[in-house]
Amino acid sequence: MAESAALQPDDIISITRHFRLQWEEVQQAHVLLYPEGMVTLNGPAAEILTRCQEAKSVTQVVEELQQAFPQDDIAADVREFLEDAYANGWLCIERAD
Amino acid sequence: MQTAGSASNGQTNPLWLLAELTYRCPLQCLYCSNPIDYTKYQNELTTEAWIRVLQEGRAMGATQLGFSGGEPLVRKDLVDLAREARRLGYYSNLITSGIGMDEARIAALKEAGLDHIQLSFQANTPELNDYIGGAKTFERKLAMARLIKHYDYPMVMNVVLHRQNIDQTEQILQMAEELEADYIELANTQYYGWAKVNRSQLLPTREQVERAEAIAHDYQERFKGRMKVYYVVPDYFEDRPKPCMAGWGSVFLNVAPDGTALPCHAAHQLPGLDFPNVRDASLHWIWHESPAFNAFRGEAWMKEPCRTCPERAKDFGGCRCQAYMLTGDAANADPVCSLSPQHAIVLEAIDEDQVVPPADQLPIFRSNKNSRQFVEAGV
Numbered sequence: 001m002a003e004s005a006a007l008q009p010d011d012i013i014s015i016t017r018h019f020r021l022q023w024e025e026v027q028q029a030h031v032l033l034y035p036e037g038m039v040t041l042n043g044p045a046a047e048i049l050t051r052c053q054e055a056k057s058v059t060q061v062v063e064e065l066q067q068a069f070p071q072d073d074i075a076a077d078v079r080e081f082l083e084d085a086y087a088n089g090w091l092c093i094e095r096a097d
Numbered sequence: 098m099q100t101a102g103s104a105s106n107g108q109t110n111p112l113w114l115l116a117e118l119t120y121r122c123p124l125q126c127l128y129c130s131n132p133i134d135y136t137k138y139q140n141e142l143t144t145e146a147w148i149r150v151l152q153e154g155r156a157m158g159a160t161q162l163g164f165s166g167g168e169p170l171v172r173k174d175l176v177d178l179a180r181e182a183r184r185l186g187y188y189s190n191l192i193t194s195g196i197g198m199d200e201a202r203i204a205a206l207k208e209a210g211l212d213h214i215q216l217s218f219q220a221n222t223p224e225l226n227d228y229i230g231g232a233k234t235f236e237r238k239l240a241m242a243r244l245i246k247h248y249d250y251p252m253v254m255n256v257v258l259h260r261q262n263i264d265q266t267e268q269i270l271q272m273a274e275e276l277e278a279d280y281i282e283l284a285n286t287q288y289y290g291w292a293k294v295n296r297s298q299l300l301p302t303r304e305q306v307e308r309a310e311a312i313a314h315d316y317q318e319r320f321k322g323r324m325k326v327y328y329v330v331p332d333y334f335e336d337r338p339k340p341c342m343a344g345w346g347s348v349f350l351n352v353a354p355d356g357t358a359l360p361c362h363a364a365h366q367l368p369g370l371d372f373p374n375v376r377d378a379s380l381h382w383i384w385h386e387s388p389a390f391n392a393f394r395g396e397a398w399m400k401e402p403c404r405t406c407p408e409r410a411k412d413f414g415g416c417r418c419q420a421y422m423l424t425g426d427a428a429n430a431d432p433v434c435s436l437s438p439q440h441a442i443v444l445e446a447i448d449e450d451q452v453v454p455p456a457d458q459l460p461i462f463r464s465n466k467n468s469r470q471f472v473e474a475g476v
Binding site (some may be wrong): 017018020022024025026027031033035036037038044089 | 110112156157160161163186188190211213216249253279280322325328
């Protein structure tokens with residue numbers, strides 16, 4: 001895990017190793033599982049995190065979502081969620097430099 | 098768990114299944130939370146029975162699975178159970194002393210799909226670690242910690258804190274850093290089972306608790322982004338009770354080695370409840386229908402001051418087992434709460450037990466011999 005700092009657009013992000021994202025039929029929701037804990041994701045959170053299962057840049061994640069939901073301007077909300085997810089330790093980054 | 102699922106009847110579904118595979122254990126920890134009469138419950142479930150429990154729990158929506166005990170490594174079928182857990186989609190956690198592990202086994206568990214290992218230490222030095230655990234294990238635990246990291250498991254290091262090791266909180270945190278733990282859990286002793294019997298040996302002073310808490314909070318900042326520091330508060334020193342198990346029959350389902358299903362691992366001792374066994378009933382019936390799992394669900398069972406307390410939805414009146422052990426009635430408010438009319442019991446315990454026990458009060462280690470004596474005495 002890297003030292004915490006604000007996410008940069010070029011940062012390569014992915015779901016933290018040893019965390020697992022999966023669909024839960026009983027809950028009808030995606031969940032994020034990690035040692036001795038679970039977060040149940042709401043619809044938007046699941047849309048974002050399912051796109052972070054492979055490493056890609058913050059910009060790429062935002063673009064993919066903007067393409068999937070072209071009717072709304074969601075870029076700022078997505079970036080904010082990614083910041084929170086990173087601060088919570090759900091995402092990790094490799095600095096691109 | 099941040100969100101609970103809900104079923105059509107308004108009850109929640111279990112999210113946490115704790116499989117206490119065995120009460121056998123090579124350690125004899127003074128603070129063990131197993132029942133003091135555990136030798137009564139040693140008719141262990143078969144592999145097939147455990148697999149059915151795992152399948153039924155998963156079908157009900159449980160996501161987190163703990164393999165616990167006793168020492169779960171004592172079970173020869175652990176790799177098979179871990180494989181089934183992975184196949185079913187659990188996140189599986191092995192809660193272990195590390196004794197009984199070797200490289201071949203840790204590799205086999207990895208291959209089977211075990212997700213995470215929680216490794217306990219009793220202290221940061223061999224002398225104290227081996228004394229508290231009643232067995233020479235420190236060097237072996239160090240070797241196991243390195244193997245856990247080598248095999249790329251996330252590692253939670255767990256140390257139960259009490260009067261005899263709480264002053265080493267800082268050194269324990271440094272040891273966790275050296276061993277590259279991903280999480281360190283500093284769990285102040287909760288006084289159930291053997292810990293209750295040995296309370297006069299274990300209860301720290303208020304000053305000790307305050308120092309340890311300050312150090313833990315300092316290291317939470319220092320380790321930020323590298324290691325998560327969990328600090329489990331010692332509830333005797335709090336003004337409000339813990340929200341025990343997030344409420345009775347709310348998210349947590351414990352299956353004891355003999356198949357007894359419990360809403361928490363200490364509930365065996367509560368009188369008047371007939372806890373069902375997975376040999377006789379489905380997990381679904383046990384969770385939703387059995388009288389024992391409904392006994393303290395919701396709020397109808399509450400007495401004053403809980404019944405009308407504005408905080409009752411936050412802490413559920415605290416712990417039923419603690420209410421029973423300290424006040425004699427499981428439906429009373431947990432006396433840890435300063436609003437409980439029996440709160441003085443806890444304050445007196447702190448006053449009495451925090452003085453160094455007289456020489457004739459010897460520690461009672463968790464062992465088959467000592468357990469059988471409790472059984473014979475009808476405790």
